[in-house]
Amino acid sequence: MINRKDFTGGYVDLPFVCEYYDHIFSDLEDIQFYIDLASRSGGPVLELGSGTGRIMIPIARAGIKITGIDLSDRMISILRNKLKAEPDGTVSKVEILKNDIRGFDLGKSYPLVIVPFSTFQYLLEVPDQLSCLESCVKHLDDGGTFVLSVFNESISRLSDTSLYKEFDITPEFDMPDGRRVFRRFRYVEKDYTRQVEIKESVFYITHPDGRSERLVHKFGMRYFFQYELIHLCARAGLNVKTVYSDYNYKPFDAAFREGRMIIIAEK
Ligand SMILES: C[S@@+](CC[C@H](N)C(=O)[O-])C[C@H]1O[C@@H](n2cnc3c(N)ncnc32)[C@H](O)[C@@H]1O
Incomplete structure (x- = not known):
């Protein structure tokens, strides 16, 4: 059985999942993609489900402020430990908040909100998906960019x-x-x-x-289909501009096995 109480995909309940995370996901191809988006936005950036800072730290190293929200104390503490090895200039760009991505209110808005690496797929039910997207919209500047990446189940x-x-x-x-x-x-x-x-x-x-x-x-x-996500985004107030299949800007191809579905939307 999966633990239905741990709706974060095991990151709250299972220590080994957090401990091994950076070892198994050390070579994903998405980091430069997010650095480029963050640079174009000028920051600050908001990342949902920021985990061990796999994406946050490179963005902060690029000189861009980033706020990450996550519910897992273990993932947050791995990130805090990693920051100890970073120079002050990088550490000062990082803000970590313990919060639930299914509904949050930070009282500010950002030019770029990102939900990388399938975190959104832990939200199994539509009300959670919708309230997450609505929170994203609330935290986006007018004209700001929203990026959501999920695995494409061809x-x-x-x-x-x-x-x-x-x-x-x-x-x-x-x-x-x-x-x-x-x-x-x-x-x-x-x-x-x-x-x-x-x-x-x-x-x-x-x-x-x-x-x-x-x-x-x-x-x-949860797996999603392209138009389902486009409609879900529209319900939350997001206008989807482009969908990519990989981090090299390949246009979305539903038949692309092992590909991703990367939604780029605007408020
Ligand atoms: C697959 S990891 C992604 C981490 C990071 N974004 C990356 O790309 O390496 C998913 C993260 O989302 C967090 N998460 C899952 N559901 C969450 C929720 N409802 N609220 C806050 N964080 C959540 C988990 O704790 C975990 O750190």
């Missing part, structure tokens, strides 16, 4: 039953204390009516004393 992937068997997903890595960690992945269940997929990220750990451990991160994710 039709071929949606019907691919081979994904139910564990498959390799990210390279093996070592933790500073000598643990060797290997991660696999599988789909467990697909609810085509609710558009929710239950997935498992499975960590195989070999401890320095030779003991082995298997830890399972089971979580639900």
Whole structure:
């Protein structure tokens, strides 16, 4: 069973999910895309679900102020630790707020609001998705830019039953204390009516004393179709300008397996 109380996708309840996060997502291709958007906006930027600062820190290093909101104390504390190694000029650009992206009021607005790397897909139900988008609109300057990135579940992937068997997903890595960690992945269940997929990220750990451990991160994710997101954005007051399939500005292609759906909208 997934823990229905942890609606953040496991980041509040499961320490190992937070601990391994930066090791498994160290080479994603989206950072320059967000730095470019942030530079064009001039900042400050608001990021929803800012996690360990994978995107916040590079934006702050580029000299742009960024506020991140997240509900996970563990992810926030990893970010705070990482900031200790950064110069004052970078640290001063970063503001971290513990808040729920499903509805928040910071009392200010931004020229750029971003929801990177599938965070929005943890919002399984429409009322949560809509209230999140409405909060984004409330925090956007008039004419400001809103960016939402989700995984594109292509039709071929949606019907691919081979994904139910564990498959390799990210390279093996070592933790500073000598643990060797290997991660696999599988789909467990697909609810085509609710558009929710239950997935498992499975960590195989070999401890320095030779003991082995298997830890399972089971979580639900909502998948979206292009026009659904465009309509949802419109309901919240956002006008979608462009949809991309990758971070190199490839126009959206619904059949693109492993591609993304990156919504660029304006208030
Ligand atoms: C996949 S991580 C993305 C982190 C970061 N944006 C990145 O790109 O690396 C998702 C983050 O969203 C946070 N999150 C999920 N649901 C949330 C909610 N309802 N309110 C606040 N944060 C949430 C999690 O705690 C986690 O840090």
